[in-house]
Amino acid sequence: MRLPPPAPAPPQALGHAELDVLYPLETDEPMASSLPHGLAMQYAQLAMSYHLRDVECLVTADYIFYYRELPPGATGPAPSVTPDVMVVLDFTPPRDTSYRLWEVGKAPDLVMEMSSRATHRQDQFHKHHLYAELGIREYWLYDPHGGYLEPRLEGWRLEEGLYQPIAGELQPELEAELGAETFNSEVLGTHWGRLLDTEELRLWDEERGDWFLPPAEAEADRLRQTRRADREAQRADREARRVAQEVRRADQEARRADREAQTRAELEQEVARLRAQLKGFSESEES
DSSP, X not given: OOOOOOOOOOOOOOOHHHHHHHSOSOOSSOSOSSHHHHHHHHHHHHHHHHHTTTSOEEEEESXXXXXXXXOTTOOSOOOEEOOSEEEEETOOOOSSOOEEHHHHOSXXXXXXXXXXXXXXXXXXXXXXXXXXXXTOSEEEEEOSSSSSSSSSEEEEEEETTEEEEOOOEEEGGGSSSSOEEEEEETTTTXXXXXXXXXXXEXXXXXXXXXXXXXXXXXXXXXXXXXXXXXXHHHHHHHHHHHHHHHHHHHHHHHHHXXXXXXXHHHHHHHHHHHHHHHHHHHHHHHO
């Protein structure tokens, strides 16, 4: 009687050291190529985090996304990409781990890249096709420098496996000066905006009915509004004092005119009395 061959041993789970080799938690790529690049990333992450604050999700910047698992025995690191900002709905990542597509079970819902001299071609071509292939629902590109994208904000929505451009709409009433161009994000349920006067990136805050501003910028804006209101109040107070002075001056003129009219009437009465008295003298002399 032949014994059955031994069952193959189950694959052993990889240890932390092996995982770090195959799927490192850090990348050699710089987080931002310039100050405008970094500020745009910071704004996008803060704005989306605030907008989705009541939703279970991941909103992160420079988080390594491994999209293909390595076969046993392969050497790392595995194929990956590090989006400037990405959003994954209905997901809370465990600590101290990278984003591994085959473990999470779904691709990010939204990715935004900030174009620069070094990355704009890769953003517009390689990543455009890669993100569509991976099933990322929305892909956004913003050019914080100017010169790489026209217009400086573009978005695409995945439809039947291909990215279709998201049309922008001019909204002149959203800003006091030149207005804004807005782009609807179905993932976020709100609009991205490109201010036409400054070309700044903005996210619409439905609750406030205004653009989202980070805390420091919001505080600076509040102080500007307060100072503007103070200046308007001071201007109104000066105008009120000027009007009051004009009213007092007009009242004085009216009283002076009344006194002159009264004096004129008294003089006229005195003239009439003297004339009557003179006439009486003349009549008595004639008789």
